[in-house]
Amino acid sequence: MSCLQSENINSKKVDNLFKWLNENGATGLDQVEIKPSPECNGSIGCFAKIEFKKGDILAKIPKKCILGLGQAVQSPLISQLNEYAQQEYGKKLDKQVFSNEFMLWIYEGQCLIEEKDNHWKAYLESLPSESPIVCSWDENILQKISKTNLGSAVEKEQAIFQKQIVFLQSIQSKYPDLLHPEITKYIEWSKGNYLSRRFVGKLAIDGEGKGLEQYGGKMGCMVPFFDLLNHKNGHKVNFQHDEEYVLYVCEYDIKAGEEVFNNYCKASNEELLFTYGFAVENNQLDVLPLKLMACDKKGKPKEIGVFKVQRQSKGGIPKELFQAMTGEEDTSQLYPEEVDMLLKMVKQKQIVIEDAIQQVQSLLVDGKPTDVKIEYLIHYLNGQQEIITESITQLKSIQFEEDDQYEYH
Numbered sequence: 001m002s003c004l005q006s007e008n009i010n011s012k013k014v015d016n017l018f019k020w021l022n023e024n025g026a027t028g029l030d031q032v033e034i035k036p037s038p039e040c041n042g043s044i045g046c047f048a049k050i051e052f053k054k055g056d057i058l059a060k061i062p063k064k065c066i067l068g069l070g071q072a073v074q075s076p077l078i079s080q081l082n083e084y085a086q087q088e089y090g091k092k093l094d095k096q097v098f099s100n101e102f103m104l105w106i107y108e109g110q111c112l113i114e115e116k117d118n119h120w121k122a123y124l125e126s127l128p129s130e131s132p133i134v135c136s137w138d139e140n141i142l143q144k145i146s147k148t149n150l151g152s153a154v155e156k157e158q159a160i161f162q163k164q165i166v167f168l169q170s171i172q173s174k175y176p177d178l179l180h181p182e183i184t185k186y187i188e189w190s191k192g193n194y195l196s197r198r199f200v201g202k203l204a205i206d207g208e209g210k211g212l213e214q215y216g217g218k219m220g221c222m223v224p225f226f227d228l229l230n231h232k233n234g235h236k237v238n239f240q241h242d243e244e245y246v247l248y249v250c251e252y253d254i255k256a257g258e259e260v261f262n263n264y265c266k267a268s269n270e271e272l273l274f275t276y277g278f279a280v281e282n283n284q285l286d287v288l289p290l291k292l293m294a295c296d297k298k299g300k301p302k303e304i305g306v307f308k309v310q311r312q313s314k315g316g317i318p319k320e321l322f323q324a325m326t327g328e329e330d331t332s333q334l335y336p337e338e339v340d341m342l343l344k345m346v347k348q349k350q351i352v353i354e355d356a357i358q359q360v361q362s363l364l365v366d367g368k369p370t371d372v373k374i375e376y377l378i379h380y381l382n383g384q385q386e387i388i389t390e391s392i393t394q395l396k397s398i399q400f401e402e403d404d405q406y407e408y409h
């Protein structure tokens with residue numbers, strides 16, 4: 001019998017994934033069901049078929065089914081690509097473009113599209129067909145937030161990605177037999193699925209870096225099945241691993257029928273959208289980044305730093321921002337001009353966010369989002385707006401002090 005309930009999910013692909021994992025020694029997969037999650041806007045999730053107690057092992061996934069940097073760079077394809085890249089670019093090879101992650105994305109894409117069978121095919125074919133991350137969203141949605149911090153981050157990331165595609169095309173034109181002719185079309189898919197599903201690299205077979213010293217740096221790895229678990233803020237999770245397996249040990253009692261969650265990270269909606277393509281309502285971890293600029297001796301503007309304003313309940317405007325402005329350790333006394341300047345900066349952000357809210361609202365039909373992406377953007381923008389309103393109140397409360405120096409508490 002299929003492990004899936006809904007017709008909407010490609011049951012054959014998930015059955016193939018489970019079959020491949022079972023053949024490689026996975027356990028526990030017959031005790032779960034894969035279906036849309038009501039808590040996560042219908043995104044596919046994993047549900048317990050039987051009751052689990054705290055401390056029980058939900059499932060065990062063999063490490064030979066985990067796809068990490070080692071598996072990519074040790075493959076004949078990526079070793080050859082590396083050689084060509086060194087040959088062509090030598091010391092000029094830009095590691096931001098030809099990064100470790102990029103090699104993994106190319107490997108994933110090639111393993112998915114090549115006709116011959118390979119170890120990873122059942123897994124790669126089971127992944128969502130579209131990249132979920134915000135950088136991959138349609139331009140008509142992205143342009144509505146282009147002036148926001150998220151919009152600028154997307155633009156920067158897309159520029160790097162564009163360089164990566166151009167690099168790949170140049171290798172392809174010189175070595176046409178190396179990669180599948182369609183490979184560039186799949187890199188965005190690999191990148192989005194990698195970013196939104198990756199686990200810490202140490203879970204891979206050579207995850208501690210053995211044999212990978214020349215590649216330096218740490219990166220994530222893809223862990224089939226466990227990457228079907230959706231995120232829940234604040235949820236405790238316990239992944240353990242030994243030489244051969246990665247295990248999910250239940251941190252709570254789970255009743256039959258309940259969704260099994262992961263906790264990806266503590267992140268603001270901006271980070272969640274950027275890395276996973278979703279946002280949560282009323283995210284208490286949201287922050288409003290403020291970039292502080294000053295003029296150098298020649299009058300040229302230079303960046304002093306980016307400071308994260310939090311919700312009032314989490315500390316509001318950070319002390320470090322006041323310190324950077326005043327140049328003083330003790331920030332209890334602020335000059336009126338400094339507070340006014342901050343107020344001006346926050347109000348500029350307010351204009352941007354209010355404009356973005358209006359633009360995103362223009363996509364609503366009968367006052368409702370027709371696409372969950374719009375709902376996520378509204379969560380993000382509402383969070384930004386709330387922090388702005390709270391910061392203005394905080395700054396105004398400092399401003400209304402009677403002295404010519406404002407007191408900041």
Ligand SMILES: C[S@@+](CC[C@H](N)C(=O)[O-])C[C@H]1O[C@@H](n2cnc3c(N)ncnc32)[C@H](O)[C@@H]1O
Nearest residue numbers: 040043044132196197227228229230231276278
């Ligand atoms: C690791 S995968 C989880 C499995 C995924 N739902 C699937 O369909 O394959 C991460 C993706 O799941 C979705 N997701 C995870 N947690 C979510 C949540 N709390 N709310 C909405 N979407 C979520 C997002 O699309 C995210 O990119």
